[in-house]
Amino acid sequence: MPPFGVVRRGCAMRWAGLLPRMRFGQRRNFVFREDLAAKVAEYAAMKPNPVSLHSWLGEFAEPVQLAEFLCTEMPIRYAERIRNIESIPAWQDIKELVDVHTIQLNAFQAFAEQSRTQWQDVQHFKPVVEEVQAADRMTKLLLMQAAQKLRRQRGTDSFMDEFSLELNKFLDVFLLSRLGCNMLMGQYLACTGASPLKGIVNPQCDAFEVCRKAADEVKRRCEISQGRVPIVHVEAFTMAGQGVTKAPRFSYIPGILMHIVRELLKNSCQRSLELAESASELHEMPIHVVVCADKRHVVIRITDRARGIPRQIGSKIWSYLYSGSPTAISGLSFGYGIGLPLSRLHARYLGGSLDLVSLPGYGVDAYLSLPRVEADLVEQVPDIEQDATQINLLTL
Structure with a gap:
């Protein structure tokens, strides 16, 4: 079993199953999909690409160029978060983690399955981005609830014991990756809006x-x-x-x-x-x-x-x-x-x-x-393999 919060690239994915494609926020029972598992593994093996603020003010002020980047970059970041969740033993037993996993997986599919014709069409692609962001609004609350359940399962009352410190590192990595995704999606929505400023910068x-x-x-x-x-x-x-x-x-x-x-x-x-x-x-x-x-x-x-x-x-x-x-x-x-x-x-x-x-x-x-x-001014984007060499995470 890999350490909590770390998944080695190329290792076999031990999933209880994956959700079929659905509208965001809709819950279904797990159904194994080998093709989707392989696709997540493929993207999780790639390195994320941090964006500089110079790019935000330049090429990423244009919706079509940013849409292309989102459809290649977002699946990488979502895949890493999916596998981070799956590295937690018995994660399927914690409802809130299952819900967060569902949100990440739906977003992964939403970006990974966009064709060139689709992401070039603002009228088609903008609602996709809006729906992904809307579905993500509960993620922080669900993660905090899941973290408290993990602490109770561990039976610790301390906030500074080794287990709690490692759990905080897991949340730091997950939430930093999520922040970057939300900023890039916010940039796209701002670029396609009516504001005279071309983006959120x-x-x-x-x-x-x-x-x-x-x-x-x-x-x-x-x-x-x-x-x-x-x-x-x-x-x-x-x-x-x-x-x-x-x-x-x-x-x-x-x-x-x-x-x-x-x-x-x-x-x-x-x-x-x-x-x-x-x-x-x-x-x-x-x-x-x-x-x-x-x-x-x-x-x-x-x-x-x-x-x-x-x-x-x-x-x-x-x-x-x-x-x-x-x-x-x-x-x-x-x-x-x-x-x-x-x-x-x-x-x-x-x-x-x-x-x-x-x-x-x-x-x-x-x-x-x-x-x-x-x-x-360059994004600080966590990378699982790099973080694994810096953080000694615990097995639950």
């Missing part, structure tokens, strides 16, 4: 403006849910000095930046509201967002005064299995309690990083660093 992404909008959204949610709003200051600096007119602009995906900054601000605002018993106390706990840049990087620092991360929590905050807010403030929740690890994954996707520094008794500094040079 903004060649003049204004980091200051994105941070300001994220702050406004989080503060609005605080006002609606709590009737109180923390003070949030947003400032911009470059090597030329301070000021909005000097705010750093660079080629980037604004949706990714918004996702990360919004999550960090939500955490800071939530903790500040939990600690402040009065308006005056809240006023003394301002949150500062500093956007700065040099020629190669954009760096965003978010600082709060919410007394830091308790030492007993420590690195648990990066675990998909740990929810740091079991009593999260109503109206401030954006997801499934996995905002920080997902935000770090979003930062990594195009070569960035996200780090937190806790100052006990004072607050937390979050540092988001993103490449500014287009040549450095």
Whole structure:
């Protein structure tokens, strides 16, 4: 049995069966299809091809060229995720994993079976991409439910034991691959839409403006849910000095930046509201967002005064299995309690990083660093064979 989360290329596939082609979201019993198993194995043996942001702004701003790439690249990425699931012993016994497997397999078929005539026709191909994305919306929730079931089966209450750490690595690889697929599909849909921007990449992404909008959204949610709003200051600096007119602009995906900054601000605002018993106390706990840049990087620092991360929590905050807010403030929740690890994954996707520094008794500094040079902005796409040499995964 291969290690959990790793499937060797070329090894025989031990499947209980494969779903026949169906409409997305429809569930049926497993029926073995040897031809489909062989096709998945064929694509899983191929290496994924990361895309640079330069390509997003160039040839992949044209729907037909991007459609051709999707129909050759997406089956590779979906096949690897299919086989990652199948590497988990008795995965068929966990309903949520079966459901995720179904979603991946249907998407694999949707792209792998497109003929040249079909993917060249926007009227035909666009609904296919939309349906794949719609079917994928439940994947994160299903994976988190499956992960908790795996922990219960293992009988562990720890978030930092060896098994839980390896399970987190599995989720990191799976979700990073999924993020890349969704970004490329989002690029295609944006290119075929009515927006004047040819895609989801903004060649003049204004980091200051994105941070300001994220702050406004989080503060609005605080006002609606709590009737109180923390003070949030947003400032911009470059090597030329301070000021909005000097705010750093660079080629980037604004949706990714918004996702990360919004999550960090939500955490800071939530903790500040939990600690402040009065308006005056809240006023003394301002949150500062500093956007700065040099020629190669954009760096965003978010600082709060919410007394830091308790030492007993420590690195648990990066675990998909740990929810740091079991009593999260109503109206401030954006997801499934996995905002920080997902935000770090979003930062990594195009070569960035996200780090937190806790100052006990004072607050937390979050540092988001993103490449500014287009040549450095390249997808980080996990590859099973490569990851197998770097990660020592456990057998369940």
